[in-house]
Amino acid sequence: MNSKVLEEITQLKNDDIHGASWLSLHAVNTLILAISESQAGTVADLVQEIKEVAEKLTSARPNITPITNYANQFLHQIITRSQNENNVEAFKSFAEIKGKELVKSATKAVSKAVEYACGIIGDLDTVITCSYSSTVCHVLEMARQRETRFRVIAAESKVNDKAYGEITAKQLMKYEIPVEIVPDAKINLRISKADKALVGADSITADGYLVNGKPTLQLAQAAKNKRIPFYVVCESAKFTIRGYITKSTELEPSFDNTPLTLVTGIITEKGTMQPGLVIAYIEEKAEEMAHLSA
Numbered sequence: 304m305n306s307k308v309l310e311e312i313t314q315l316k317n318d319d320i321h322g323a324s325w326l327s328l329h330a331v332n333t334l335i336l337a338i339s340e341s342q343a344g345t346v347a348d349l350v351q352e353i354k355e356v357a358e359k360l361t362s363a364r365p366n367i368t369p370i371t372n373y374a375n376q377f378l379h380q381i382i383t384r385s386q387n388e389n390n391v392e393a394f395k396s397f398a399e400i401k402g403k404e405l406v407k408s409a410t411k412a413v414s415k416a417v418e419y420a421c422g423i424i425g426d427l428d429t430v431i432t433c434s435y436s437s438t439v440c441h442v443l444e445m446a447r448q449r450e451t452r453f454r455v456i457a458a459e460s461k462v463n464d465k466a467y468g469e470i471t472a473k474q475l476m477k478y479e480i481p482v483e484i485v486p487d488a489k490i491n492l493r494i495s496k497a498d499k500a501l502v503g504a505d506s507i508t509a510d511g512y513l514v515n516g517k518p519t520l521q522l523a524q525a526a527k528n529k530r531i532p533f534y535v536v537c538e539s540a541k542f543t544i545r546g547y548i549t550k551s552t553e554l555e556p557s558f559d560n561t562p563l564t565l566v567t568g569i570i571t572e573k574g575t576m577q578p579g580l581v582i583a584y585i586e587e588k589a590e591e592m593a594h595l596s597a
Contacts, residue, residue, distance in 0.1 A: 305340040308333060308356060316363035319465065322437040323505040323541065324413050327369035328406055330360045334377055335402035338395055346394045350385045353398070354378060366514055366555050368506035369409070369540040377405055412538040413438060415572035420501070420536040421445045423570070426452050428498045431526075433458035433490075434516030435467035436503025438536050440474045447478045454481040456497055458490050458518055462557040467516060487518045494525040504537035505558065507569065509544065509585045511578070513561040514554065523565035532567040539571045542581065544588045 311333040315326060337356040343349035357374040364370055381398045388394045417438060424446040430453060432439055455475060460467035472482040485493045500522055506514035513535055526533040554560060563578035
């Protein structure tokens with residue numbers, strides 16, 4: 304495998320700073336790099352090479368669903384094309400174009416979800432969050448740009464020696480958004496000062512769970528106890544489609560499984576979806592994928 308591609312995969316695997324949306328785009332761009340750097344002599348060899356790169360990317364961060372979703376979507380497109388294409392250079396050009404289109408559509412989906420989520424931030428609100436999500440930060444930054452006055456409580460979200468709440472606070476302070484960092488142990492005490500909770504997601508699973516960094520479960524339970532709305536913002540590419548993503552993976556130690564029964568709404572590029580509708584949507588998509596594979 305090309306050394307540049309291997310380096311990008313290693314960076315993806317070891318990245319403990321960026322959120323799932325950023326890492327997913329990184330993965331797609333790595334697939335594009337693999338196409339451009341390939342020295343394969345035939346279309347069949349090139350397809351096999353890209354399959355191997357896709358497998359390494361999905362294995363590098365198994366809990367980040369959009370990496371697998373995007374990789375499978377990309378593979379489906381190029382495998383379909385490969386059945387009627389013998390010219391390697393023409394095939395590479397097609398694959399690079401499809402990869403760039405995927406990056407563009409993924410970026411647009413995140414932007415749309417951010418725009419919808421911005422609408423839940425009201426004047427004088429106090430928003431509580433945890434872990435680190437670039438998408439959540441973009442929502443709050445957009446609300447600030449629209450001159451909405453609000454403040455943020457960020458749980459310290461400490462995992463080993465890294466405090467992800469501090470990363471969130473540093474990002475928001477660039478936009479002069481008031482942020483209070485609270486120890487994770489005090490979430491239950493401080494939650495009563497919040498009007499709503501907003502977190503990102505690494506995955507929404509087909510069996511009804513939100514996968515996100517710790518202490519998302521603790522925050523969701525505290526919000527439920529105090530009857531504070533708990534929202535998730537993410538693009539629909541973070542939905543785990545049963546039958547489309549077949550490999551089951553163990554949850555990484557720094558992640559929580561939070562039941563969707565604790566979630567008020569999931570804000571995507573399609574608007575705000577109730578948890579029950581999300582499950583129905585996932586099942587519908589699974590049927591579509593099964594039909595395409597048949």
